Amino acid sequence: xxxxxxxxxxxxxxxxxxxxxxxxxxSYQRLMVKHNAxxxxxxxxxxxxxxxxxxxxxxxxxxxCNLLSASTWQRxxxxxxxxxxxxxxxxxxxxxxxxxxxxxxxxxxxITGLDFASLYPSLIMTYNLSLDKIxxxxxHAVSVEKSDKRLHKIEFLFNNNPQRAWSVRHNNIPKEKxxxxxxxxxxxxxxxxxxxxxxxxxxxxxxxDLVISSMGKGLSLSEAIEQVLANAEKEKHS
Numbered sequence: 001x002x003x004x005x006x007x008x009x010x011x012x013x014x015x016x017x018x019x020x021x022x023x024x025x026x027s028y029q030r031l032m033v034k035h036n037a038x039x040x041x042x043x044x045x046x047x048x049x050x051x052x053x054x055x056x057x058x059x060x061x062x063x064x065c066n067l068l069s070a071s072t073w074q075r076x077x078x079x080x081x082x083x084x085x086x087x088x089x090x091x092x093x094x095x096x097x098x099x100x101x102x103x104x105x106x107x108x109x110x111i112t113g114l115d116f117a118s119l120y121p122s123l124i125m126t127y128n129l130s131l132d133k134i135x136x137x138x139x140h141a142v143s144v145e146k147s148d149k150r151l152h153k154i155e156f157l158f159n160n161n162p163q164r165a166w167s168v169r170h171n172n173i174p175k176e177k178x179x180x181x182x183x184x185x186x187x188x189x190x191x192x193x194x195x196x197x198x199x200x201x202x203x204x205x206x207x208x209d210l211v212i213s214s215m216g217k218g219l220s221l222s223e224a225i226e227q228v229l230a231n232a233e234k235e236k237h238s
Contacts, residue, residue, distance in 0.1 A: 090159035130178020135166040
């Protein structure tokens with residue numbers, strides 16, 4: 001219900017609420033700028049043939065489909081992006097996660113950390129898991145195997161029904177690699193090239209972050225730069 005009349009206390013409270021609403025809105029914008037989010041979306045949109053809206057609001061599935069469609073278009077093949085009407089309701093089996101055992105591990109050697117960020121792409125590239133290299137019938141698999149092709153057998157349960165398929169191994173022969181593998185290798189090469197170019201800028205970025213952090217504590221730009229340089233000089237002689 002709207003207030004017919006307000007007193008000084010109510011007006012002050014409404015002013016405080018409005019103040020924090022503005023602060024929250026500006027904080028979100030500052031965070032987007034600080035983490036360079038918009039430019040990251042622009043780069044993703046450029047690489048994956050997306051609009052800026054789709055790059056922000058849609059998950060990775062659309063990016064993968066667009067990359068694959070763009071790759072087929074370059075080969076003179078037209079693909080449809082219309083979803084199939086046959087929608088599966090079951091779930092594919094996933095990895096079983098064991099509960100952690102708390103405490104320090106002294107019985108075995110030290111276990112180093114593993115980078116699983118590239119685990120799925122590595123498996124896809126190793127076993128040539130691309131739709132154009134997947135065989136669904138055993139008769140076709142036997143025929144392909146007789147032509148001196150190496151196959152990788154795939155078996156799993158889906159909705160309690162056994163599923164079986166085969167992928168044709170590429171043996172590191174470029175023309176035998178599937179469409180999906182070519183796309184992943186292109187992205188991997190692009191990522192490595194970008195990391196190589198950005199490596200010389202790492203130290204400069206760290207210095208810029210220190211300057212920005214110092215400015216957040218009330219220092220001016222010149223004062224922040226002087227402080228960072230002074231700290232760097234101290235570390236050099238320590």
